[in-house]
Amino acid sequence: MFGLNKKDASLLLIVAGLVAFAPFLLNPFPEGSAMAQFNAGYPDLMQRFVIFGIFAIGFNILFGLTGYLSFGHAAFLGVGSYAAVWMFKLLSMNVLPAIVLAVITAGAFALIIGYVSLRRSGIYFSILTLAFAQMSFALAYSVLTPITGGETGLQLALDDPRILESASASEGNIPVPGLFGLEMRDSFEMVMGSWVFTFNFGYYFCAVIMLIAFYLSIRIFRSPFGMMLRAIKSNQQRLNYTGVNPRPYTLAAFVISGMYAGLAGGLMASMDPLAGAERMFWTASGEVVLMTILGGVGTLIGPVLGAGMIKYMENIISKINSDILHGWFAFLPDGLEDLVVTMIYPFIGKGWHLTLGIVFMLVVIFLPGGLVEGGQKLANLFGRKKADNPKSASTEPAE
Amino acid sequence: MGILEVKDVNKRFGGLQALGKVNLSVAENSCHAIIGPNGAGKSTLLNCLVGKLIPDTGSVMFDGQSVLGRTPFEINQMGISRVFQTPEIFGDLTVMENMLIPCFARRDGSFALHGIRSVISEAELRDQAESMLEEVNMIDKRDMHSASMSRGDKRRLEMAMCLVQNPKLLLLDEPTAGMARADTNNTIDLLKEIKEKRNITIAIIEHDMHVVFSLAERITVLAQGTPLVEDTPENIKGHPKVKEAYLGEAA
């Protein structure tokens, strides 16, 4: 199907299913219950899941296939955001031209930065990309203020030209991004008993684009181009003496992954039309590295899982505060309750980075192949159990 | 005029004269062996032919064109393939993928961007790769992870990767080092067969005299970076200078 083999096609279908039903799957706990804290099915967060999924999928094309570890990919995300916001300011609030310009601008940036950085490999390459990204951040923050909005960031204003939409400006409100009349923030709520499920147009728009991006990445992985990229990671010397020039291949991979980052940046701006320099900060570049490694470098689905995991922790764990903890452990005797809360407290709220660090260490040490390896191990475990003892497998559903 | 003409090549590494005034002419469709004691400069000479090293002075002409100043991938595209002293393969890839990369390089040149068509759909190249694997008796290993193979198999794979490109000149750096006797004999048979079937020139560096005398039509003896003699195998066998080069220090 779609030129994919059976295994890849079913992976794509599974991902499509998960993404389509995410508003249900991510909201398993009834509204108002103690566990509602862990619901992630609200538009803002779901949008972030798929947008960072795109960012990580693209990063994996470079890092997972060629082994070149870029520490500056957030620069392309930032450039994409700025480009998209400018398109909203100058042309129209339709997201399509904004996203197209975001991808093209990020691609052009990646071409320049990649051309220079790829003259070196290994740690020197990583440092060069880091330096470029920090330079871009510094420029966006200060010198380029007329273009980037400097410290306050780039925002929409009432008097923006928006040449294709002169009519709507007269209403007196700053317009919102949309797609041919549908607004990105449009949502539809479905109440089922004590559950509330939110279906947001912006989320589904991003989700469709992520599925396309995911599909393209599968095609790249299975193509001769993808095979060459893996050969670069494996043995550049042999490749050279086989008549292949590794440089344009790595540059192409770098530009493609830069365009994915630009796409993610453009979508971010489409969901919330402002862009700030902090999106290019080095910690943002580090985050996508963590996502990819956490999920599984060089695997198809890993980066998406890693992105989901990190964004979930960032948004859910960081919202837990000491009051909530006291609520959870209220059943314990007072002294013990305080002790438990004091022990857990450093890992929640602003301390979510600490939790992330621990999870990351555990994964890297015990599952070097990331969450995907964890999944495979689980599958093997169950697969073997079934093979060893077919009877127990058949009785399981009855339990 | 040979297909490969090396003229007055010098190469120094700091104070060490690794190659001094090397002249070599390899005739088309012949098998030319380069022998010499350890450290004689054999690998260095090979490196100068494929663009890994640039000689300090002298010229290297292949097929009427100079190879000096060209990158290794350009030299390969001219028709020179090389097998390394320690096997260089794509360890993370399967045997079949290892074979496909030289096939793509031969057909599409040093760079071609086909990111959407799948590898599976390249039936013609897959056939090429498969028939070459059959020729070297490795077809049963086609889906194996190449890093997990024995050293002998890795060498055989590397040779197959070079041969599938149909090179005009094949450079072999100790292709049978570390091989069992049986594998060595297989390699000799394979190279003989290849030579009969196609128009190919072979330059081989080898310590194993059994291999050298089975294959070579001409032999150059290199010692301390300079060619001592160049002659037919029969004449080399009893040559006093050769004995001296090999046993000189010991005697």
Ligand SMILES: Nc1ncnc2c1ncn2[C@@H]1O[C@H](COP(=O)(O)OP(=O)(O)OP(=O)(O)O)[C@@H](O)[C@H]1O
């Ligand atoms: N890149 C280099 N830098 C410095 N010295 C080198 C370099 N490459 C080779 N040499 C030196 O040049 C001399 C020739 O080395 P070379 O590898 O060409 O010998 P060889 O004939 O291939 O030997 P062997 O039979 O052991 O493979 C040696 O003394 C070696 O130490």
Ligand SMILES: [Mg+2]
């Ligand atoms: Mg050598």
